[in-house]
Amino acid sequence: MPQVQTVQGAIDAQELGLVLVHEHVRFRDEAVAAQWPGRYDERLELDAALLAVGAAKERGVQTIVDPTAMFGGRDVHFMKRVADDTGVRIIACTGIYSYDYLPHYFENRDIDVMAEHFVADIEGGIQASGIRAAFLKCAADAAGVTEHVEKIHRAVARASVQTGAPIMAHSMPAVATGPRQVEIFEEEGVDLSRVQIAHCGDTDDLSYIEGLLAKGVYVGLDRYGLEMYLPIDKRNATAAELLRRGHAERLMISQDFCATIDWFPPEAAEVFEGEGSIRNWSMTLVFDEVVPALRELGVMDDATFQTIFVENPKRWLTA
Ligand SMILES: [Zn+2]
Numbered sequence: 072m073p074q075v076q077t078v079q080g081a082i083d084a085q086e087l088g089l090v091l092v093h094e095h096v097r098f099r100d101e102a103v104a105a106q107w108p109g110r111y112d113e114r115l116e117l118d119a120a121l122l123a124v125g126a127a128k129e130r131g132v133q134t135i136v137d138p139t140a141m142f143g144g145r146d147v148h149f150m151k152r153v154a155d156d157t158g159v160r161i162i163a164c165t166g167i168y169s170y171d172y173l174p175h176y177f178e179n180r181d182i183d184v185m186a187e188h189f190v191a192d193i194e195g196g197i198q199a200s201g202i203r204a205a206f207l208k209c210a211a212d213a214a215g216v217t218e219h220v221e222k223i224h225r226a227v228a229r230a231s232v233q234t235g236a237p238i239m240a241h242s243m244p245a246v247a248t249g250p251r252q253v254e255i256f257e258e259e260g261v262d263l264s265r266v267q268i269a270h271c272g273d274t275d276d277l278s279y280i281e282g283l284l285a286k287g288v289y290v291g292l293d294r295y296g297l298e299m300y301l302p303i304d305k306r307n308a309t310a311a312e313l314l315r316r317g318h319a320e321r322l323m324i325s326q327d328f329c330a331t332i333d334w335f336p337p338e339a340a341e342v343f344e345g346e347g348s349i350r351n352w353s354m355t356l357v358f359d360e361v362v363p364a365l366r367e368l369g370v371m372d373d374a375t376f377q378t379i380f381v382e383n384p385k386r387w388l389t390a
Pocket of ligand 1: 093095138327
């Protein structure tokens with residue numbers, strides 16, 4: 072039986088159960104948080120994480136994959152606290168979440184050295200905690216696949232080839248980053264059946280999504296609730312058509328919910344939470360609204376539900 076690393080240690084893949092494949096128990100800038108810790112309320116952050124994960128648990132969720140990497144404030148101790156308190160397993164990653172910026176530290180070291188850092192998190196453990204990363208994370212966004220973004224992708228790819236760890240890549244369909252991201256992984260010899268291109272659900276362009284699926288990668292329909300990128304009805308219509316076309320075994324459904332996120336000051340909360348920007352964004356929206364809607368459309372029977380929320384995450388993590 073293949074094993075999967077969680078923040079509480081290795082488990083049999085069979086134990087993963089019902090998985091939310093892309094959620095964040097906390098998202099914040101680690102440099103700001105390290106320099107001005109007084110600006111953050113750890114108690115409030117923990118309470119919000121426990122509330123969100125607890126609600127997911129009530130819907131049957133047993134495992135959460137949390138792709139918070141460098142620059143998202145990855146904190147495996149915080150994750151473990153949430154896992155211990157809720158009884159929901161959390162799976163951590165290694166990698167760098169940057170749309171372009173790269174510290175001089177990595178700018179002046181080569182790809183293989185960057186890859187060594189990731190491998191150490193996977194094989195040895197993160198920040199001397201003994202907690203091991205189970206997958207790799209990288210990102211491309213509005214700036215496209217810049218030189219720095221490409222460097223991170225190649226390092227992630229090499230760490231995947233070396234360790235067998237799967238990859239999750241944040242993408243931006245609006246500027247079509249996905250095909251280039253997949254191309255880099257392919258050039259580096261990554262097994263594309265272990266790659267997940269996140270945020271494909273931000274578009275309803277089926278030919279774009281099917282172009283990626285044709286390469287054998289998983290695609291994430293994983294931002295349910297983020298209406299500013301695509302409203303839920305259009306996300307559901309896209310998901311339904313992909314299911315009708317037989318892609319169930321390559322779809323990941325999640326919310327990319329952040330129990331707390333420091334990107335906006337409290338007084339600007341309406342920017343983020345204003346009319347039309349998010350709707351019922353939470354760690355339970357896919358169970359409360361999406362699955363029922365897809366069942367209504369006749370594309371989500373029990374077997375399909377099992378494929379998407381149990382089998383696909385397990386296969387991606389262990390195949
Ligand atoms: Zn995310």
